[in-house]
Amino acid sequence: MSLSRIAAAAAAAALLIGGLTAPTVAEAATADLVADPGFETGALSPWTCAGPGSVTKTAPHFGSYALTDAATSSDVSKCSQVVSVKPGSSYTLSGYVTGAYTILGDTGTGTTDGSIWASGSGWSNVTTSFSTGASTTSVTIYVSGWYGEGSYGADDISLTGPAGSSTPPASSATVPGAPTSVHSTATTSSSATIVWTAPSNTGTTSTGAAAPLSGYTIYRGGTKVGTATGTSYTDSGIAASTAYSYTVSASNATGASPQSSAASVTTTAAASGGTGGGTGTGTGGGTGAAAQLPEHLLTGYWQDFTNGAESLPLSAVPTSYNLVAVAFATSTSTPGAVTFSIDSGLSTALGGYTAAQFTSDIATLHSRGQKVILSVGGQDGTISVSDSASAAAFASSVESLMSTYGFDGVDIDLENGINPTYMGQALHAIAAAKPGAIITMAPQTIDVLSSTSDYLALALNIEDVLTIMNTQYYNSGSMNGCDGGVYSEGTVDFVTSLACTALQAGLKASQVGIGVPASTSAAGSGYVAPSVVNSSLTCLASGTGCGTFVPTAKYPTIRGAMDWSINWDASNGYAFADAVQAQLAKLP
Structure with missing residues (x-):
C-alpha cells in the first residue's frame, strides 16, 4: 500500500x-x-x-x-x-x-x-x-x-548519419484475415456470449510462412470490450432488453486484422423484481466459500500488526464486512512458499492473542456468515513466484495454511511486481485443490492500466477462478481512464474510468471492486469520503451519480468495495463500513 x-x-x-x-x-x-x-x-x-x-x-x-x-x-x-x-x-x-x-x-x-x-x-x-x-x-x-x-x-x-553497407530486407509479414460467422449463442438480461470462426488466413511471418494467431479483440458498437485467446467471449454487465452490435478482430505478431462483419444481439428482459441477471454468487462452480458470498459485498483488511490504527481481535470485526482479508502472510526460505503467525506486537497489544484464539475467531466469523482469507504481500511483501517450482511451493503452502487456520481462500497484494504466468499457475492449483476457494487481488492502480499490465494480465489469466479484483484507487496521483482522459485520484471520475479499463479488458462486473482508504490516516493520498465510493458504485451499476465520465454501459453486478483497513475504520467509528454497506444493499 x-x-x-x-x-x-x-x-x-x-x-x-x-x-x-x-x-x-x-x-x-x-x-x-x-x-x-x-x-x-x-x-x-x-x-x-x-x-x-x-x-x-x-x-x-x-x-x-x-x-x-x-x-x-x-x-x-x-x-x-x-x-x-x-x-x-x-x-x-x-x-x-x-x-x-x-x-x-x-x-x-x-x-x-x-x-x-x-x-x-x-x-x-x-x-x-x-x-x-x-x-x-x-x-x-x-x-x-x-x-x-x-x-x-x-x-x-x-x-x-552514415549509410549502412546493406539494405535490410523488406518484411513480408502480414496481418490475419478477419474472423467470420460472428454470432451469439446465449444471452441473458445482462450478458451475451459471442462466438466466431477463426480466419483461414492467419497472416504470414517475415519469411512468408504462416503466422500463428495470438488472440482476438472483441468490440461492442466499435468500442473494445475485451480480448480472448479462443473463439468465444461473454460480455457481461450490459443492459436488459437492449440491442448491441459486436465485431471481432484477429491478431498475430505483426498486427490486427480488419474487424469482422457485425453481429446484432439483443439481451433478454430483466426478471420482475430481479437483479438483471447478475452473476453475484461469485466463482467456484456454485460450491464452496466463493459461492456463499453476497452479490454485492464489502471487503476489509484486518491488520496482524500495530501501526497506530485500533488493534482488535478478529472476532471484533463487525458483520458489515462480508469478506475479511488477514494481512499478511510472509515469505519463507523456500522460493514462493509463505507462512503466517500472529504478530507478537499485536498479541501484546491485545493482552496475549494466541494462534488458537485467532483460529477460533475465524470459526466465529464463519458462524456469522462472514468469510476470511489470507492476504499475501503488502507494501513490504517479497514473495516471488517466477517458475513452476515456486508456483507449486506457493500453492502448497497456501493450501496448508487454509487447512490449518480455516481460511476460505487467498488474496494477492504483492506490490513489487508479479509474474502472471506462474502466479496464475499457482492460483489455478489452489482452486483445483480447494474447490470454491475465494481468490482475490488488490493491485495498485498502475498495475492495471491495460490488459498487458502484470496484474490485469493475471486477472484475465485466472478469470475462471477469480472471485474479485479490488484495485487500490489511492496512492496513485493522476491516471488515464478507459476513455483516454486523465483523471485525478480522490474523485468519482478516477474510480469509474479506471474500473472501466478492467471491465473493457474482459473481467466480469461481478469480479470488479473498488479499493479505497477507510480514513485519511490509512493512506498517503487518495482518501475519498464514503459518499464518493457510493456515487462510484451507483455510477457503474446504473449510470447515476457519475461525474464528468459516464460509462458507455451499465454494470449492475459490480461486486462492491474494499477498504484499507478494518482497523483504521474502527479508529473512525466504522463510518466507512456503515455508509458503504448501506449503499451496497441498495444496488440492483
Missing part, C-alpha cells in the same frame, strides 16, 4: 519518453536514410504497424500523405521501419508528430535507445540522437501513441 512502485514507474516513464540529453558529434551524413519518410507512396510499406495504421490524405504536414494510427487502452499502436546503419556512428532522428501523446524513438542501437514525445493538435517537430554499437548494422525507428490517448499522426521522418 505504498508509493514505491508508482515512483519507480514514473522514473521509468521519464526515461522512456525523455530521449537522450546530449547528442554525440555528428559524422558525415546522408540526406535521409528513411525509406518513404513522408509516406508519399500512399502505402504503409516499408513501414509496419502493429495496430490499424494507415496512410491518409487528411491534413498532412507536408506533401500529399501522412501516417495515422490510434493507440488503445492496451496497445500503443507502434509503426516502425528497419534502417541500415554503420557501427560506431552517430545519428539524428527527427520528424513531425501530432496527437494527444505521440512518441518518436529508436531501438536496437547497441547502446542506449532513445525516444522523444510531443502532445498537441498541431504538428510538432521532435528530435533525438543516438550512437550505434560496435557491431550494430541496423536499427528500428518507430512512432507510436500512448495507452488510451487515441489517434496520432506522423510525417516527414528523417534519420541522418
Whole structure:
C-alpha cells in the first residue's frame, strides 16, 4: 500500500519518453536514410504497424500523405521501419508528430535507445540522437501513441548519419484475415456470449510462412470490450432488453486484422423484481466459500500488526464486512512458499492473542456468515513466484495454511511486481485443490492500466477462478481512464474510468471492486469520503451519480468495495463500513 512502485514507474516513464540529453558529434551524413519518410507512396510499406495504421490524405504536414494510427487502452499502436546503419556512428532522428501523446524513438542501437514525445493538435517537430554499437548494422525507428490517448499522426521522418553497407530486407509479414460467422449463442438480461470462426488466413511471418494467431479483440458498437485467446467471449454487465452490435478482430505478431462483419444481439428482459441477471454468487462452480458470498459485498483488511490504527481481535470485526482479508502472510526460505503467525506486537497489544484464539475467531466469523482469507504481500511483501517450482511451493503452502487456520481462500497484494504466468499457475492449483476457494487481488492502480499490465494480465489469466479484483484507487496521483482522459485520484471520475479499463479488458462486473482508504490516516493520498465510493458504485451499476465520465454501459453486478483497513475504520467509528454497506444493499 505504498508509493514505491508508482515512483519507480514514473522514473521509468521519464526515461522512456525523455530521449537522450546530449547528442554525440555528428559524422558525415546522408540526406535521409528513411525509406518513404513522408509516406508519399500512399502505402504503409516499408513501414509496419502493429495496430490499424494507415496512410491518409487528411491534413498532412507536408506533401500529399501522412501516417495515422490510434493507440488503445492496451496497445500503443507502434509503426516502425528497419534502417541500415554503420557501427560506431552517430545519428539524428527527427520528424513531425501530432496527437494527444505521440512518441518518436529508436531501438536496437547497441547502446542506449532513445525516444522523444510531443502532445498537441498541431504538428510538432521532435528530435533525438543516438550512437550505434560496435557491431550494430541496423536499427528500428518507430512512432507510436500512448495507452488510451487515441489517434496520432506522423510525417516527414528523417534519420541522418552514415549509410549502412546493406539494405535490410523488406518484411513480408502480414496481418490475419478477419474472423467470420460472428454470432451469439446465449444471452441473458445482462450478458451475451459471442462466438466466431477463426480466419483461414492467419497472416504470414517475415519469411512468408504462416503466422500463428495470438488472440482476438472483441468490440461492442466499435468500442473494445475485451480480448480472448479462443473463439468465444461473454460480455457481461450490459443492459436488459437492449440491442448491441459486436465485431471481432484477429491478431498475430505483426498486427490486427480488419474487424469482422457485425453481429446484432439483443439481451433478454430483466426478471420482475430481479437483479438483471447478475452473476453475484461469485466463482467456484456454485460450491464452496466463493459461492456463499453476497452479490454485492464489502471487503476489509484486518491488520496482524500495530501501526497506530485500533488493534482488535478478529472476532471484533463487525458483520458489515462480508469478506475479511488477514494481512499478511510472509515469505519463507523456500522460493514462493509463505507462512503466517500472529504478530507478537499485536498479541501484546491485545493482552496475549494466541494462534488458537485467532483460529477460533475465524470459526466465529464463519458462524456469522462472514468469510476470511489470507492476504499475501503488502507494501513490504517479497514473495516471488517466477517458475513452476515456486508456483507449486506457493500453492502448497497456501493450501496448508487454509487447512490449518480455516481460511476460505487467498488474496494477492504483492506490490513489487508479479509474474502472471506462474502466479496464475499457482492460483489455478489452489482452486483445483480447494474447490470454491475465494481468490482475490488488490493491485495498485498502475498495475492495471491495460490488459498487458502484470496484474490485469493475471486477472484475465485466472478469470475462471477469480472471485474479485479490488484495485487500490489511492496512492496513485493522476491516471488515464478507459476513455483516454486523465483523471485525478480522490474523485468519482478516477474510480469509474479506471474500473472501466478492467471491465473493457474482459473481467466480469461481478469480479470488479473498488479499493479505497477507510480514513485519511490509512493512506498517503487518495482518501475519498464514503459518499464518493457510493456515487462510484451507483455510477457503474446504473449510470447515476457519475461525474464528468459516464460509462458507455451499465454494470449492475459490480461486486462492491474494499477498504484499507478494518482497523483504521474502527479508529473512525466504522463510518466507512456503515455508509458503504448501506449503499451496497441498495444496488440492483
